[in-house]
Amino acid sequence: MTIQSDRDLKDYEKIAGQEIVENIRKKSKKLSGKHMVCVSSTHEGGGVAEMLNSLIVLFNKMGIRFGWRILHGTPDFFTVTKKFHNALQGEDIHFSDKKKKLYYETNKRYALFNHIDHDLVVVHDPQPLPLINFYEKKQPWVFRCHVDLSNPDQDLWSYLKKYIEKYDEMIVSTEEYKKNLKISQSIIHPAIDPLTVKNNEISKDVMEEYLGKNGISLKKPIISQISRYDKWKDPEGVIKVFEKVKKEVDCQLVLLGNMVTDDPESVKIYSKTIKKYGDREDIKILVNVSANDLVVNALQRKSSVVIQKSIREGFGLTISEALYKGTPVVASDVGGIPLQVKDGESGFLHFPDDIDGFANSVIKILKDDSLRERLGENGREYVKKNFLITRLMMDWLNVFEKRLL
Numbered sequence: 001m002t003i004q005s006d007r008d009l010k011d012y013e014k015i016a017g018q019e020i021v022e023n024i025r026k027k028s029k030k031l032s033g034k035h036m037v038c039v040s041s042t043h044e045g046g047g048v049a050e051m052l053n054s055l056i057v058l059f060n061k062m063g064i065r066f067g068w069r070i071l072h073g074t075p076d077f078f079t080v081t082k083k084f085h086n087a088l089q090g091e092d093i094h095f096s097d098k099k100k101k102l103y104y105e106t107n108k109r110y111a112l113f114n115h116i117d118h119d120l121v122v123v124h125d126p127q128p129l130p131l132i133n134f135y136e137k138k139q140p141w142v143f144r145c146h147v148d149l150s151n152p153d154q155d156l157w158s159y160l161k162k163y164i165e166k167y168d169e170m171i172v173s174t175e176e177y178k179k180n181l182k183i184s185q186s187i188i189h190p191a192i193d194p195l196t197v198k199n200n201e202i203s204k205d206v207m208e209e210y211l212g213k214n215g216i217s218l219k220k221p222i223i224s225q226i227s228r229y230d231k232w233k234d235p236e237g238v239i240k241v242f243e244k245v246k247k248e249v250d251c252q253l254v255l256l257g258n259m260v261t262d263d264p265e266s267v268k269i270y271s272k273t274i275k276k277y278g279d280r281e282d283i284k285i286l287v288n289v290s291a292n293d294l295v296v297n298a299l300q301r302k303s304s305v306v307i308q309k310s311i312r313e314g315f316g317l318t319i320s321e322a323l324y325k326g327t328p329v330v331a332s333d334v335g336g337i338p339l340q341v342k343d344g345e346s347g348f349l350h351f352p353d354d355i356d357g358f359a360n361s362v363i364k365i366l367k368d369d370s371l372r373e374r375l376g377e378n379g380r381e382y383v384k385k386n387f388l389i390t391r392l393m394m395d396w397l398n399v400f401e402k403r404l405l
């Protein structure tokens with residue numbers, strides 16, 4: 001994550017338009033001086049941290065005092081919460097009292113470190129969810145869940161629901177994730193910040209420099225997937241797609257991923273992938289690269305096609321990031337992905353296990369420059385209209401207004 005605090009709201013006018021920027025100014029003014037805090041489980045890696053790194057800076061620049069706290073957890077705690085994450089996405093879990101205790105006690109202890117007398121509290125994702133238990137509730141609490149909740153393990157869900165219903169509101173990423181709850185629920189689609197190092201325009205020279213530094217040749221078309229090493233992102237499936245594509249078009253695959261503290265499984269998945277495929281010709285498997293944001297930017301721009309072969313996907317910011325750069329995306333038709341990729345317009349959608357479908361779509365794009373350009377242009381326009389940080393700021397300002405004024 002590149003540290004940036006040099007942007008002002010005005011800088012977004014050129015990209016997002018004057019009207020939304022003006023509306024953000026007006027609404028922020030009404031909320032000026034309010035003191036808010038959010039809690040999440042990591043300050044870098046993954047879509048949530050990506051958005052908060054921009055939102056927190058921008059809200060503070062608008063006069064809203066918005067803090068961000070990171071839950072302190074041991075590796076064992078994050079092993080348990082990753083299991084929760086998997087079970088919320090439909091996998092079996094052995095839901096033992098020991099796991100519940102570690103989850104509960106970690107939050108109880110962390111509450112001692114973190115005094116909350118703010119006007120509003122936003123808790124991101126299940127890791128810090130039980131925090132609400134350990135405070136005298138004096139203000140609205142909002143639970144922002146970024147996970148795909150459409151088919152959770154029922155025992156785990158009933159357990160978490162007891163905490164969720166202590167909040168005033170739950171916010172999810174799409175309609176299908178809403179649940180049967182006593183509290184109010186709303187939808188906020190995630191968004192990308194067009195002015196970060198990761199998304200900003202970069203020159204051809206910079207692009208080539210950062211790809212070259214990572215051993216990526218520019219001689220063959222690039223297909224890539226940029227994601228944490230996580231079984232839900234199916235890196236092995238991407239390689240299977242690539243191997244089919246390679247029989248028809250000479251190209252190369254880059255998998256770029258990171259390992260983050262709140263996802264202890266990523267080391268295992270990365271090791272498995274590199275062991276099995278690390279020496280295959282034209283496949284690069286990169287992890288935790290230096291100058292990460294510039295490399296992501298260059299790779300998303302230089303790829304002929306970006307793949308997102310997730311089995312489940314809460315939203316998938318990587319998709320909007322690639323589309324915004326004019327690169328078509330071939331992706332799974334699951335979770336938040338179809339909100340971003342319009343089949344046949346900005347890329348193609350397939351069932352996650354349809355390796356042939358994925359490969360055929362990639363080949364089609366690689367063989368047809370005008371199709372690639374058309375899909376890329378449509379994708380960029382769609383993201384500009386729907387998935388920029390300015391729209392996300394507006395959505396949050398509406399929540400603050402509803403809860404505070």
Ligand code: UDP
Pocket residue numbers: 045046047048050198226227228256257258288289292293296315316317318319321
């Ligand atoms: N990302 C990154 N470097 C990597 C892999 C991913 O910076 O090696 C970023 C990616 O650009 C995106 C975020 O991590 O901003 C992933 O967000 P997404 O919503 O796609 O998935 P999540 O990891 O939250 O499930």
